Amino acid sequence: MKKRIDLTLWHEACWMLSVTREYPSATLVITDMCSDGTDILATLVVTGEDGLDLEAVAETIAAYPDVRATDLLEAGARHLRIHARFDATSSVYDTIVQSSLTPIGEIRIADNREHWTLLADGEAIGSAITDLEAVADVDIRRVVDYEPDASTNYTLIDEIRDELSGRQTEYLLSALEEGYYGWPRDVAAKDLAEKHDVSGPTALEHLRKGEAVVLERVLSSVREEERNELAVPESK
Numbered sequence: 573m574k575k576r577i578d579l580t581l582w583h584e585a586c587w588m589l590s591v592t593r594e595y596p597s598a599t600l601v602i603t604d605m606c607s608d609g610t611d612i613l614a615t616l617v618v619t620g621e622d623g624l625d626l627e628a629v630a631e632t633i634a635a636y637p638d639v640r641a642t643d644l645l646e647a648g649a650r651h652l653r654i655h656a657r658f659d660a661t662s663s664v665y666d667t668i669v670q671s672s673l674t675p676i677g678e679i680r681i682a683d684n685r686e687h688w689t690l691l692a693d694g695e696a697i698g699s700a701i702t703d704l705e706a707v708a709d710v711d712i713r714r715v716v717d718y719e720p721d722a723s724t725n726y727t728l729i730d731e732i733r734d735e736l737s738g739r740q741t742e743y744l745l746s747a748l749e750e751g752y753y754g755w756p757r758d759v760a761a762k763d764l765a766e767k768h769d770v771s772g773p774t775a776l777e778h779l780r781k782g783e784a785v786v787l788e789r790v791l792s793s794v795r796e797e798e799r800n801e802l803a804v805p806e807s808k
Contacts, residue, residue, distance in 0.1 A: 593684050620650070626647070
């Protein structure tokens with residue numbers, strides 16, 4: 573029976589942990605990660621509380637000796653998405669995969685700890701954790717039977733697309749591409765209406781109904797994550 577292991581860890585060489593020590597309000601989330609045996613390639617999202625200088629964080633990341641290269645993929649008001657290549661010896665990723673553990677989901681680095689979710693065969697857990705403890709300070713939070721999470725197969729994006737009508741999707745994407753959601757706006761609603769050869773009220777109706785679907789789904793997800801984070805007891 574496959575087991576799911578939720579754990580936190582700390583290890584000396586991790587430059588990402590150093591980032592969270594230098595910027596305590598910053599959180600790094602690794603969404604994709606792979607290794608070629610020498611380097612790790614990872615996509616990470618940097619977020620933080622209001623007032624965090626994201627540009628300074630990006631410059632700090634690029635300056636670490638173990639980081640060979642960084643590329644800014646996306647810059648938002650409160651987040652950065654960065655692709656980084658760095659020395660594999662600064663990560664426990666190779667140790668984890670060589671120990672028959674499989675990372676699943678995102679990896680979160682915050683408060684000077686790495687938060688991992690791993691998949692393992694039940695009989696292999698003991699030896700795998702021993703290998704990991706040889707290179708890191710490990711705190712196992714939970715070991716449970718693995719049950720596929722429906723949310724990993726049916727995403728928030730899937731839910732939104734299912735609820736949007738074809739016209740609503742068309743008008744929302746058109747509005748995004750034309751700069752309607754910029755500040756200041758590059759186009760007005762009447763310009764979108766003219767592009768689609770409809771009246772202003774019709775264009776606004778499609779936009780407002782579509783926006784209501786997107787906002788309700790996204791904000792409900794944010795609220796649920798906030799509640800889950802508040803429900804997790806602090807480690808001592």
